[in-house]
């Protein structure tokens with residue numbers, strides 16, 4: 001039988017109405033056997049996530065201040081869902097051990113984890129499915145680092161005899177039972193771990209958007225969702241700022257070759273985005289899969305005639321950055337010029353030292369500093385097979401009136417990176433979107 005692991009994010013489980021949508025999604029496909037749940041998220045833009053309330057409670061308790069009013073807000077979030085769904089779930093009783101914990105020796109991770117714990121218990125009670133506590137099968141080492149091998153073993157054992165189960169996301173525990181969380185948004189990681197342990201055919205990640213969007217919706221109004229994207233393309237887009245999944249969520253399923261399907265709980269009829277190792281046969285790649293970018297870069301341009309003949313020039317230049325612990329993003333070269341693109345926040349503290357060292361070690365003809373740049377990554381595995389994509393991209397950016405200061409095409413031909421003035425960033429992104437998808 002086909003097995004799907006379905007992870008529901010905080011907005012998908014924020015209220016009784018959202019729980020009902022989740023119930024309908026699960027009922028629609030019996031292959032959805034394992035559910036990973038987040039803590040209740042925001043019900044509207046003015047709301048507060050339960051996880052944030054829990055952190056607040058911890059901070060108050062740790063400072064010796066009164067946490068009761070915040071704890072009561074948390075209780076009411078769960079009580080309201082239980083009341084409306086008519087589930088036998090006593091929120092008051094559930095909070096007794098948590099209050100006790102806060103009064104004695106509060107631990108930050110333990111407190112944060114209670115949102116996922118209680119929401120999963122509530123969901124399991126409502127669905128009448130077994131509950132599997134992540135503390136017993138998602139394992140961290142004593143130093144707090146995640147232990148993937150032990151987790152795979154414990155989690156697959158825990159799930160093997162079960163037809164269905166609800167597992168809380170975001171946390172696990174070390175050998176002694178001390179609860180440890182992943183970083184924020186970590187239920188995505190838990191979902192991926194459960195999918196792998198259950199040897200699922202598919203990892204569905206249910207959220208509040210209909211998939212990975214072609215670009216940032218704050219820049220382009222309602223950008224198209226991407227139908228198919230490879231893990232590698234997703235990595236490129238995420239690195240350049242596209243917020244899709246938690247960074248560590250891809251690794252476990254990628255290792256097991258399990259595709260991820262990003263879906264919208266509020267629009268379950270939308271197919272969402274399939275994140276796959278390679279495109280399935282019959283699906284031809286789009287000319288451009290997606291566009292992402294970030295501001296806050298500087299470029300140091302070094303010019304020296306006959307540089308191309310000077311063995312080790314590039315290494316010497318990059319050594320200066322390495323010696324000061326400043327990582328570089330890109331390094332486009334010309335015949336007699338070489339630029340190093342760095343993140344401004346990492347470069348700024350070493351700016352004077354780096355410029356001085358460049359003069360001393362390389363004796364260049366000229367050094368120019370270009371500050372306040374944005375980088376745009378245009379990503380797509382289809383670029384290699386399609387002629388003229390680069391020309392269309394450059395044409396679109398130029399037609400939008402943006403001056404391109406740097407172009408770098410990775411040798412994998414998976415992306416083209418453009419460096420432009422930060423103030424032109426939004427205009428350039430809109431120009432590229434219009435070129436491939438119209439206005």
Ligand code: ASP
Pocket residue numbers: 009010038039049051052115169170183184185186187188
């Ligand atoms: N509830 C946690 C957070 O808000 C984890 C998650 O939802 O993925 O970060």
